[in-house]
Amino acid sequence: MLLSKPSRNGFCILHRTHWLREMPWRLHPPACMAWTTSRNHGTWNDAGSTRRRVMVAAGAGLGLGTILAYGDHRRRAAEPETPAPAAGPPFPVFTRKEVARHNSQASRVWVTYGSDVFDITDFVEAHPGGKSKILLAAGGALEPFWALYAMHKQEHVLEILRGYKVGELSPEEPPQPTPGDPYAEDPQRHPALRINTLKPFNAETPPELIAENYLTPNALFFKRNHFPVPVVDPATYxxxxxxxxxxxxxxxxxxxxxxxxxxxxxxxxxxxxxxxxxxxxxxxxxxxxxxxxxxxxxxxxxxxxxxxxxxxxxxxxxxxxxxxxxxxxxxxxxxxxxxxxxxxxxxxxxxxxxxxxxxxxxxxxxxxxxxxxxxxxxxxxxxxxxxxxxxxxxxxxxxxxxxxxxxxxxxxxxxxxxxxxxAPAIQDMPVQSAITEPGPGACVCPGELTVKGYAWSGGGRRVIRVDVSLDGGKSWHMAKLTGKEQLPGRAWAWQLWQLDACVPEGTKEMDIVCKAVDASYNDQPNTVAPIWNILGVLNSAWHRVHVSVGEE
CATH class of the missing domain: 3.90.420.10 (Oxidoreductase, molybdopterin-binding domain)
Structure with missing residues (x-):
């Protein structure tokens, strides 16, 4: 879906809620005329209807902490609604394997909800929570994400999602475990986790979701297993x-x-x-x-x-x-x-x-x-x-x-x-920080830029400062720290941090760097090579992310 008056910063605006409320909207014909059957059923050329649909559809994404605030939705509720779509031909049937092939914008972004299949490609760029977050569900189900963020489970959100329907799921037999597989009784995991190994299961929290929550949702907490997950009866434990x-x-x-x-x-x-x-x-x-x-x-x-x-x-x-x-x-x-x-x-x-x-x-x-x-x-x-x-x-x-x-x-x-x-066994950990947004290789827009990340130090040492550089370490800015107050010597929890910066016009690329300092004034080394070791542990060097700059 194309917008008639894109902001100078495209979809990189920091305050997306304000932008979506105030920006004039006018629907252009899509670049690809292969609209889905259900989309052809509805009336999509009315400017008011379009604005209403897009704003509600924003809540149908995977907002995860940056979801649009519907400050004027009650006023719009009094406006005439778009007529119900006329009945059309039956939808095609797809297997989950076929849906999984549509996992990027190049191959179209499909998701499932219940037994229905939706093509949300035209919504991805307009997602207020960021494209990277909504693409976590590409080729899979929405339920695991919506289970974490229940604001999506509202009738008006579901109504807009139905406008993207392209098919239905065929009944499938559940996968059968391999005979004798010691991992056959491992639990189900959230599909957003970034998997390193399946057996044993080792997976990390997606970086773009880390800074969304001070307390990591249980389903997204990183998993480090050495063996199969044991089955334990709490009554006999x-x-x-x-x-x-x-x-x-x-x-x-x-x-x-x-x-x-x-x-x-x-x-x-x-x-x-x-x-x-x-x-x-x-x-x-x-x-x-x-x-x-x-x-x-x-x-x-x-x-x-x-x-x-x-x-x-x-x-x-x-x-x-x-x-x-x-x-x-x-x-x-x-x-x-x-x-x-x-x-x-x-x-x-x-x-x-x-x-x-x-x-x-x-x-x-x-x-x-x-x-x-x-x-x-x-x-x-x-x-x-x-x-x-x-x-x-x-x-x-x-x-x-x-x-x-x-x-x-x-x-x-x-x-x-x-x-x-x-060498002694590792106990306390060194001071650590990392950039979670933007991700490596991302394309950011000129103008306003938000950099996010986490910082933590072992031994109960509080993080007192996070420095962020946008030019590879030549100049520095102090990030804003967020988190709960912690007792001296008992600062066990991380600090999330954020830097709101400006990307000058004409900038083509940026090397973003972060480093943290703890209460004992321990600092991070600036490069990885001097602390490399055969076990690959204790990497606390400055974290670096290279991004390109350009209008989307």
């Missing part, structure tokens, strides 16, 4: 805790909820390999090529680990390590394990949880149901999911993931000379 006297304390899920006060903490989890793709671009580590989305933030609820350890007879002055084992295991029976220092576990300021809730809901299976460790400020690898056993001893966990993984090395270390005993 038991946590085994070794007591100071050598005996074992067995706790049911209900025991944890009844016997120990519930504590809540907002904490960010980050995989040690977050942003590894940038290291792989220098020299391949042959490990998962995470982008910037292996990090998420949630409000966790559960029992304090120190309360449970005190019940088991441990005292704050004791020393050693608290070791955890999960219920997830490989086919040989090897279980995932990790440990944290006893001092962190017992500290009143450590806020270490045995969590059974996530964002006010029961833990999802992918995120550790029915119980997991949340050790705020510490690398994600120590936040053991599907927790089965807790022991305390003088030594760290002897698991592979504590002894021979998740450690940092010099760039000079190779697989031929590596000595894993020479």
């Amino acid at each position: 038991r946590l085994q805790v070794q007591s100071s006297g050598g005996r074992t304390m067995s706790l049911s899920l209900q025991d944890l909820k009844r016997r120990f006060p519930k504590h809540e903490v907002t904490a960010t989890l980050q995989c040690a390999g977050n942003r590894r793709a940038e290291m792989n671009a220098i020299k391949n580590t042959n490990r998962l090529g995470w982008g910037v989305g292996a990090i998420s933030n949630a409000r966790w609820g559960g029992a304090l680990l120190r309360d449970v350890l005190a019940e088991a007879g441990y005292k704050p002055g004791d020393k050693g390590h608290v070791c955890f084992e999960g219920l997830d295991k490989d086919q040989s029976g090897t279980v995932y394990g990790a440990s944290i220092p006893f001092k962190k576990a017992m500290s009143p300021d450590g806020d270490v949880l045995l969590a059974y809730e996530m964002n006010g809901e029961e833990l999802p299976r992918d995120n550790g149901f029915p119980l997991r460790v949340i050790a705020p400020g510490i690398v994600g690898a120590r936040n053991v999911k599907w927790l089965a056993q807790i022991t305390v001893g003088p030594e760290e966990s002897q698991s592979h993931w504590q002894q021979k993984d998740y450690k940092g090395f010099s760039p000079s270390v190779t697989w031929d000379n590596v000595d894993f005993s020479s």
Whole structure:
């Protein structure tokens, strides 16, 4: 759909709500005259009807936090409505596989809702939440997105969506699991997740959705699994805790909820390999090529680990390590394990949880149901999911993931000379930041530009500043930080940030860079190469995004 008076900045206007309300609209004939059958049924050449349809259709997209505000919709409701479309020929029938082929503007953008198929290509550029967000659903279903953002489920939104209908879904048999597949009982996942591996499942939050929510929706929280997701019956589940006297304390899920006060903490989890793709671009580590989305933030609820350890007879002055084992295991029976220092576990300021809730809901299976460790400020690898056993001893966990993984090395270390005993296991993480919008290779418009991202530091250190450069680091601007107030030394959650800038006329390309500074004035290194390592972990270099500039 083409608009008669595009703004100088095209669809890059910051305040899209104001723009859509005030801008004159006039419908032009589409460049492609192959309009769908249902669109031909309706009357689309009336300017008032068109404006009303486009504004409502804006809410039918995947707005995800930037949805149009309908300040004058009640006034328009009193206007005469477009006549109901006349009955037409039956719609063609498509399989989901056929719909999936239409996953870009080049191949037309199709989506499904219920049993209907819609071609929304002509709406993509006008989407107020941004083209990149609506394209997340291309070739798939709208339901997973609308489940997160319920403002779409309104009759007037559905009415406009029907105007894009091109077909119906054929009944399909559900896919049959492969016999003997250990991953056959893994849970369903949100289609927007960016998948690195299917088995085991490892996927990150889409960058363009990260800055939309201070608390990452559970379905979009990044997934880091090492083995198949275990199937656990909460009624028979038991946590085994070794007591100071050598005996074992067995706790049911209900025991944890009844016997120990519930504590809540907002904490960010980050995989040690977050942003590894940038290291792989220098020299391949042959490990998962995470982008910037292996990090998420949630409000966790559960029992304090120190309360449970005190019940088991441990005292704050004791020393050693608290070791955890999960219920997830490989086919040989090897279980995932990790440990944290006893001092962190017992500290009143450590806020270490045995969590059974996530964002006010029961833990999802992918995120550790029915119980997991949340050790705020510490690398994600120590936040053991599907927790089965807790022991305390003088030594760290002897698991592979504590002894021979998740450690940092010099760039000079190779697989031929590596000595894993020479490096400590990662606990606190370094200061980190990344740009989530615009994305690499994006085309931005001259004029107003919004740059968004996240920043976080380990060990409870608060991020005090994020600097953003639009010229590769020659000059800098301070971004605006958003987020909840956090206690000194207990700043477990990330800060989202935003910079509203101006792109001068005549600019052809831009190198956008960000770097964060924490409360200890720790800064990020400016390049990746000096911190490259064989495991591809701890990439905290300045994040860089190259974009082109041009009118759309």
